[in-house]
Amino acid sequence: MGDTHEPSLFPVPGPDSHRQPPVDAPRPWESVDRGQAARDGATGPEPPARPICPHCGLVGERRPTYTGRHVLLEPLPAVPAHLVPGGHRWHIDSGGQAWNSGLNEPPPGTTCHVPHQLACPGLTLDEIKPWRWLEAVREENARRARRQADEDGLPGALPDAG
Numbered sequence: 001m002g003d004t005h006e007p008s009l010f011p012v013p014g015p016d017s018h019r020q021p022p023v024d025a026p027r028p029w030e031s032v033d034r035g036q037a038a039r040d041g042a043t044g045p046e047p048p049a050r051p052i053c054p055h056c057g058l059v060g061e062r063r064p065t066y067t068g069r070h071v072l073l074e075p076l077p078a079v080p081a082h083l084v085p086g087g088h089r090w091h092i093d094s095g096g097q098a099w100n101s102g103l104n105e106p107p108p109g110t111t112c113h114v115p116h117q118l119a120c121p122g123l124t125l126d127e128i129k130p131w132r133w134l135e136a137v138r139e140e141n142a143r144r145a146r147r148q149a150d151e152d153g154l155p156g157a158l159p160d161a162g
């Protein structure tokens with residue numbers, strides 16, 4: 001009973017549903033992907049450039065990512081994920097594509113790959129910001145400390161006007 005009144009939530013696939021848009025058609029998610037790639041550190045170098053770090057000249061292991069950009073990884077075996085700061089843990093799926101597990105807690109025993117950026121001798125820690133979430137907390141604390149110092153700098157109690 002009532003089954004016939006159920007609205008159709010999904011469009012029924014038509015004969016053209018398998019067609020893909022032209023390769024050069026703008027995709028609405030491209031800017032989102034670019035932002036995600038930058039946050040993940042998937043900043044190339046993109047082929048056909050050689051997989052060489054622009055900051056130190058060392059060769060890395062370049063992998064495609066799901067954002068359409070490439071990431072340069074350290075050419076090392078995977079290391080225990082808990083040793084690598086969150087946001088910098090890269091995994092490689094069976095198709096050879098790399099993905100960043102973000103700030104998710106790694107399950108016990110998980111391993112991951114280290115992005116070259118973290119180990120690059122051509123970048124300072126200020127440039128790499130290995131602990132980005134902690135950086136945000138530090139900046140907020142700096143604002144709070146300044147605000148508190150400003151408040152404490154005022155003359156103690158306002159003179160009694162009564």
Ligand SMILES: [Zn+2]
Binds near residue numbers: 054055056058120
């Ligand atoms: Zn480098």
